[in-house]
Amino acid sequence: MEDRNLLQNIRTPPKLSTPVLIISKLLVVVLPIAQVSIGGVYLNDCPKQPYIPIYLLVSGVFALVLGLLSCLPCTQEPEDGTQTPLSGLCTAWNSLVSLFLFCWFIAGKIATAM
Numbered sequence: 001m002e003d004r005n006l007l008q009n010i011r012t013p014p015k016l017s018t019p020v021l022i023i024s025k026l027l028v029v030v031l032p033i034a035q036v037s038i039g040g041v042y043l044n045d046c047p048k049q050p051y052i053p054i055y056l057l058v059s060g061v062f063a064l065v066l067g068l069l070s071c072l073p074c075t076q077e078p079e080d081g082t083q084t085p086l087s088g089l090c091t092a093w094n095s096l097v098s099l100f101l102f103c104w105f106i107a108g109k110i111a112t113a114m
Contacts, residue, residue: 029067035060055108059101066097 039056046052072090 025067025071029064032060032063032067036064049112051111055104055111059104059108062097062101062104066094066101069094069097 035056039053039060043053043057044050069090
């Protein structure tokens with residue numbers, strides 16, 4: 001019986017309150033803000049690898065964009081389950097930005113290993 005309730009909760013996750021959502025979004029954007037600020041401060045001052053501040057700036061800006069896009073109302077699923085063209089566009093954009101961030105992470109790891 002408990003397994004059935006667990007599976008039902010996975011299909012329909014519980015709704016979170018607005019303060020919890022706001023606090024979680026703020027925690028998610030703290031790291032990108034730190035990346036942008038550190039990358040901006042040390043843009044021309046990295047003696048070992050001059051591309052590290054640029055890497056931090058780009059990844060921080062795109063992570064902020066991704067975090068801000070997730071706050072838009074078009075990313076929320078409607079109650080009836082239908083998908084509007086705008087929500088499809090938001091989903092595609094979020095997927096592209098996430099894919100770029102993943103590729104940027106891999107490229108940065110490869111570049112720093114050399």
